[in-house]
Amino acid sequence: MPHAHPLLADFPVIVSSMVHWGEMDAYGHVNNTVFFRYFETARIAFLERCGLLETYDEHRVGAILHSTDCRFRLPLLYPDTVLIGARTLEVGEDRFTMGYRIVSQQQNGIAADGTGVIVCYDYANDRKVALPAAVREGVLALRARGT
Numbered sequence: 001m002p003h004a005h006p007l008l009a010d011f012p013v014i015v016s017s018m019v020h021w022g023e024m025d026a027y028g029h030v031n032n033t034v035f036f037r038y039f040e041t042a043r044i045a046f047l048e049r050c051g052l053l054e055t056y057d058e059h060r061v062g063a064i065l066h067s068t069d070c071r072f073r074l075p076l077l078y079p080d081t082v083l084i085g086a087r088t089l090e091v092g093e094d095r096f097t098m099g100y101r102i103v104s105q106q107q108n109g110i111a112a113d114g115t116g117v118i119v120c121y122d123y124a125n126d127r128k129v130a131l132p133a134a135v136r137e138g139v140l141a142l143r144a145r146g147t
Contacts, residue, residue: 011085
């Protein structure tokens with residue numbers, strides 16, 4: 001895991017990603033859709049840490065993205081490396097809300113903040129289900145570390 005950055009102090013899961021030349025658009029900055037891919041990278045690391053990827057492999061109970069949003073703050077440019085943080089904001093019976101933050105190392109600033117609602121989904125039976133106890137514990141443990 002990357003070293004902590006002061007702007008990510010409340011984020012227990014942090015991943016890094018290089019900004020690639022091909023991610024830029026005609027306006028010379030990283031295209032807005034790429035920010036959602038950065039969020040996805042942090043989300044997958046978070047889901048792995050809380051055990052939701054393992055429950056999918058074992059029981060076909062996993063995560064499905066209900067909704068997501070992004071507040072763009074700084075344009076990202078090549079070359080750069082971004083740090084992407086993920087944390088838990090709220091926990092419900094069958095879902096939890098994640099918070100994301102993208103920090104530009106080149107600009108030493110917040111490039112974007114976002115959220116995502118993750119629903120626990122039984123892929124074998126095509127329906128949402130309660131968070132498995134071990135996953136709930138993992139999500140709450142990560143939440144405690146991020147506050």
